Amino acid sequence: LVERMRAFGTTIFTEMSALAVRTGSINLGQGFPDTDGPQEMLDAVARSGPANQYPPLYGIPALRTAITDHDRRFWGLDRDPDGEVVVTAGATEAVAAAILGLCEPGDEVVCFEPYYDSYAASITLAGAVRRPVTLRPEKDGYRFDEGELRAAFGPRTRMVLLNSPHNPTGKVFTRAELSLIAELCQEHDVYAVTDEVYEHLVFSDAAERHTPLATLPGMDERTLRISSAGKTFSCTGWKVGWATGPAALVSTVARVKQFLTFVNAGPLQPAVAVALGLPDGYFTEFRAGLQARRDRLVAGLTEAGFDVLRSEGTYFVTADITPLSGKDGADFCRELPGRCGVVAVPTQVFYDHQEAGRHLIRFAFCKREEVINEAAQRLTKLG
Ligand code: PMP
Numbered sequence: 345l346v347e348r349m350r351a352f353g354t355t356i357f358t359e360m361s362a363l364a365v366r367t368g369s370i371n372l373g374q375g376f377p378d379t380d381g382p383q384e385m386l387d388a389v390a391r392s393g394p395a396n397q398y399p400p401l402y403g404i405p406a407l408r409t410a411i412t413d414h415d416r417r418f419w420g421l422d423r424d425p426d427g428e429v430v431v432t433a434g435a436t437e438a439v440a441a442a443i444l445g446l447c448e449p450g451d452e453v454v455c456f457e458p459y460y461d462s463y464a465a466s467i468t469l470a471g472a473v474r475r476p477v478t479l480r481p482e483k484d485g486y487r488f489d490e491g492e493l494r495a496a497f498g499p500r501t502r503m504v505l506l507n508s509p510h511n512p513t514g515k516v517f518t519r520a521e522l523s524l525i526a527e528l529c530q531e532h533d534v535y536a537v538t539d540e541v542y543e544h545l546v547f548s549d550a551a552e553r554h555t556p557l558a559t560l561p562g563m564d565e566r567t568l569r570i571s572s573a574g575k576t577f578s579c580t581g582w583k584v585g586w587a588t589g590p591a592a593l594v595s596t597v598a599r600v601k602q603f604l605t606f607v608n609a610g611p612l613q614p615a616v617a618v619a620l621g622l623p624d625g626y627f628t629e630f631r632a633g634l635q636a637r638r639d640r641l642v643a644g645l646t647e648a649g650f651d652v653l654r655s656e657g658t659y660f661v662t663a664d665i666t667p668l669s670g671k672d673g674a675d676f677c678r679e680l681p682g683r684c685g686v687v688a689v690p691t692q693v694f695y696d697h698q699e700a701g702r703h704l705i706r707f708a709f710c711k712r713e714e715v716i717n718e719a720a721q722r723l724t725k726l727g
């Protein structure tokens with residue numbers, strides 16, 4: 345194994361899902377739903393016929409058009425399906441290809457910690473350097489320090505990599521926060537790469553709706569917006585993602601993608617096109633159902649004695665283990681299955697400054713109501 349990858353072992357999701365299987369625990373660790381996505385989408389796969397050869401590099405026209413139509417309908421974005429969209433093997437490949445295609449060795453990527461684990465690996469594979477700005481839990485949610493963000497930018501900054509709605513915290517970046525990020529991107533003339541896989545999963549009690557960074561003044565021409573079907577349509581195993589933005593940025597992703605996977609998910613692309621065209625009701629009902637399960641889990645965690653942090657979106661909620669005499673989230677999560685038959689994920693593994701997240705763990709609520717209820721019941725044993 346090359347030197348630069350040695351720090352990266354098995355992902356925490358693989359480790360914790362294996363622990364769930366081994367101990368027969370309820371898996372609230374890895375974020376994947378336990379129900380299928382919309383029937384129209386599943387029917388479309390069954391119907392899709394012989395789509396078994398390589399699709400075009402940029403994705404099939406029907407999917408590219410569905411993506412740009414979707415982005416116009418929900419976000420008022422206006423992209424050309426020919427040249428300003430590329431379909432990727434999940435958001436993960438889009439993020440990796442963007443970093444590999446845009447960063448020279450030594451270039452810096454400003455991101456927020458805790459960060460999604462693939463970011464660190466992709467930045468490292470590119471020989472680039474991450475400049476994490478810490479999100480700190482406060483009463484009304486996670487916040488970052490403006491001075492810390494300003495200080496993270498410098499002459500070697502190549503891009504900001506922003507995930508909002510944010511995994512693992514459930515934070516939805518506010519317009520004011522996004523404006524500051526936008527101002528700094530323009531002042532330092534850097535790109536923004538946005539991971540918006542949870543774009544539809546913002547709950548009704550969030551302080552603000554989701555705003556794509558690309559819609560802020562001056563950001564359209566420097567933002568590569570990434571999303572995926574996995575979360576919105578409960579099909580995380582399909583790995584159908586995409587990147588949209590100015591043609592030069594999109595072609596950079598495509599250039600790299602050619603040699604990572606070339607193309608992907610031929611038989612699934614027509615079905616994702618169908619899903620993206622579903623009426624608004626699908627998106628609002630899915631979100632409302634998820635919000636109810638968040639509420640149920642938050643109530644259970646609170647009753648069990650955790651200090652639960654505010655989650656405004658995504659599949660996830662984080663909790664402080666200090667009131668339960670926990671000190672280290674990784675130890676706590678390794679012991680949790682034995683104590684009560686539930687699996688969670690320690691968030692410290694998503695930080696460079698691990699101390700900042702040592703006392704925090706993450707639970708996924710994208711599970712059936714009866715599963716959440718059973719988990720909540722089991723967690724009461726912790727007291
Ligand atoms: N980004 C974030 C923030 C995620 O939470 C996930 C899913 N776990 C991904 C990217 C990966 O998305 P995909 O499965 O489409 O590659």
Ligand code: GLN
Pocket residue numbers: 355357358373374375376511
């Ligand atoms: N994104 C999912 C999560 O955060 C897991 C993805 C993975 O296993 N790599 O739980």
